[in-house]
Amino acid sequence: MNNFRARHSCTPNPGMVRRASAAASVLSVIFWIAFSTSAIYGQTRKSSAVADTEKTGGDVARGKYLVEDVAMCGQCHTPRDSSGNLDRNRWLQGAPMPWVPADGLGTNWPLRAPRIGGNPPASDADMVKLLTTGVWTTGKPLRFPMMPFRMNASDAKAVVAYLKSLTPQN
Numbered sequence: 229m230n231n232f233r234a235r236h237s238c239t240p241n242p243g244m245v246r247r248a249s250a251a252a253s254v255l256s257v258i259f260w261i262a263f264s265t266s267a268i269y270g271q272t273r274k275s276s277a278v279a280d281t282e283k284t285g286g287d288v289a290r291g292k293y294l295v296e297d298v299a300m301c302g303q304c305h306t307p308r309d310s311s312g313n314l315d316r317n318r319w320l321q322g323a324p325m326p327w328v329p330a331d332g333l334g335t336n337w338p339l340r341a342p343r344i345g346g347n348p349p350a351s352d353a354d355m356v357k358l359l360t361t362g363v364w365t366t367g368k369p370l371r372f373p374m375m376p377f378r379m380n381a382s383d384a385k386a387v388v389a390y391l392k393s394l395t396p397q398n
Contacts, residue, residue: 237370241355248286252266256352265302271362272368273334274343277354278344279347286382286385286387286389286390287382287386287389288378288390289390290383290386290387291385291387291389291390292390293389293391294379294390295320295387295388295391299375299387301344302320302342303326304322304323304374305320305321305322305323305341305343305344305345306319306320306321306325307322308323308326311319317397318397319394320343320345320346320394321343321345321346321396321397322343322345323340324339324340325337325339325340325373327373330374336371336372337371337373338371338374342369343396344391345391345395345396345397346391346392346394346395346396346397347396348391348392349386350364350365352385352388352392355384355387355388356381356385358377358380359377359383359384359387359388360377360378360379360384362375362376362377364376368392
């Protein structure tokens with residue numbers, strides 16, 4: 229029983245403590261180098277991105293990601309073809325709403341989503357205000373199903389930059 233207690237004791241073996249302490253030190257150095265290096269290189273990239281954003285008013289690539297993969301604006305603002313697929317030739321050019329509320333009435337439900345690609349329906353400042361506060365130029369929130377987004381200003385500017393980068397269609 230004493231041998232069992234000695235081998236399975238809660239008291240650490242001094243040799244194990246030294247090895248664990250040395251391993252922890254090595255890991256801390258590795259993490260420090262990794263984070264310092266990424267911070268240095270990240271700072272350089274960030275400075276370049278900030279300069280690009282200042283020139284264009286927003287990061288178009290980030291805006292594309294937010295529009296297409298996060299907010300999924302195309303689901304309502306893009307017409308569909310005869311098979312029900314999004315018509316990429318008329319991307320974000322406005323479309324009939326693909327669904328209506330369950331009650332079928334939808335007294336405050338829009339029948340059409342506006343064109344937002346190429347030439348958004350409001351000034352850059354108003355579009356940023358909409359995306360950061362959920363409030364339209366009328367001073368009221370947009371009607372559902374439009375989500376009352378609360379983006380930060382840089383994301384909203386990126387979305388507007390992407391929308392303006394698209395070619396408006398007739």
